[in-house]
Amino acid sequence: MTVGDMTASEMAAAVRSGGISAVEILNASCERIGRVDGIVNAFTDLTPERAAREAEGVDAAIAAGRDPGPLAGVPFAVKNLFDIEGLPTRAGSKINRDRPPAEGDALLIRRLRAAGAVLLGGLNMGEYAYDFTGENAHDGPSRNPHDTAHMTGGSSGGSGAAVAAGMVPLALGSDTNGSIRVPSALCGVFGLKPTYGRLPRTGTFPFCDSLDHVGPMARSASDLALSFDAMQGYEASDPVCAKKPTRQTVSSLSEGANGIRIAVAGDYFASGGASEAHEAVVRAARALSVRREVVLPEAARARGAAFVMTASEGGSLHLDRLRTRAADFDPDTRYRFLAGAVLPAHWYVAAQRFRRWFHEQCLKLFREVDVILAPATPCPAPERGEKWLTVGDRTLPLRPNLGVFTQPLSFAGLPVVVAPLHGVARLPLGVQVVAAPWREDMALRVAAELESLGIASAPVAASLESVIGVEETSRNG
């Protein structure tokens, strides 16, 4: 097994036991990035000098007999809306590059660092996170490691690509309407969107405060749990962060789905996608012996309400930039932000009122079941540049509709793990494992069960090796 094939848990265990040093792992990751990133375009900023210092610190701690932390020596990278000390927080935009460098790291970077992880840089993303494709006019599109002619999904597209390409085993993303879950599904990696308010967003560039979440992407459920546990904890500087006790998840993973009441989401979630998207849910449900179906009422309206809130809050957030620098926006976000800026307040308030009702219905449902399965995206990764999504006899704009199954769930703030399935279609697909608020542990246990049953997996993209071979051959003449 190469370092690039190792999960974060395997790396940390190897470093902690002295089987390999943090510096050796870092060097292997840097070498992999050097070979692969020109192809997938995941990184926008590399921080190898500070990473070297951090890795040396981990090795020094081990040599001195100190505990280096549960993520000892694990290289990670973050969507470039997370503050990285010394770099402007670009949030996928051209405009933010004029901002002064961040004076410190985002809180979740600091928490991962405290657990022994090693920061390797910032990752490509859709501009200001208003994106489901992973395309970006300023930095170029991130490319899907399983087929570079296809999208990564977004907006955490670089995060999905970096993990699927084996450059880092762990990345952070943000998810307002599906921006962790869509690229996790399309790149075939595991992703966790925690409960709204669970992880503090301190030191991240916002998009839509009422819906913004942050969370990890990785190549196993146990890696999600390991990093999630290291990042939990109340933080007063994020007014949304809940003052609730943390719930550690690693310790319960081995219990699998035992005793968890699971159902499949029917109605809205049972149609509207390509047949493979729904087949992925059928396969997961069959493996878990799930026969029950439940309905989240008014999911289409929930999606609509999330759409209105996002447009309105996003347009308002960027109003000054729209007034002064509209030409510097990515055309794929510019017009949506401009439209969002002029929406009537009544629509926005109606969406917030509906949110309370929908949330109450979800809570009622979770008195009957513990976990619900739903498709993550309506299709596998479309080709880059594609603007339309055809499902059956319907052709819809692709950009807003890639999140059709993720938006209602984040609207209710529910924790969701994406479990990636390979082999249902030529490119990966994902199943959303949805739990009641604050029960990330249950979603992670079910995802781990799917992994142990051989249904879900996140191998490093094998097809990338042939692309690397072609590139190296042409470079060598």
Add this chain to the structure above:
Amino acid sequence: MSLDRYLNDAAAMIGLEIPSEYRDEVLVNLERIQAIAALLLDCPPAAQCDEAASVFCPGDVE
């Protein structure tokens, strides 16, 4: 009121200039949001709450 006129008036109200070369695309997006909002605004009374989800918490003096 037409969407076109609404865009003019609402943008003027908040001091936002919509350059003419952007106008058609902004209208396409406004129309898309309007269609989605219509679904929300047609919500049956049973699926409505009087109060919004977000609640402002005044907090405590430390």
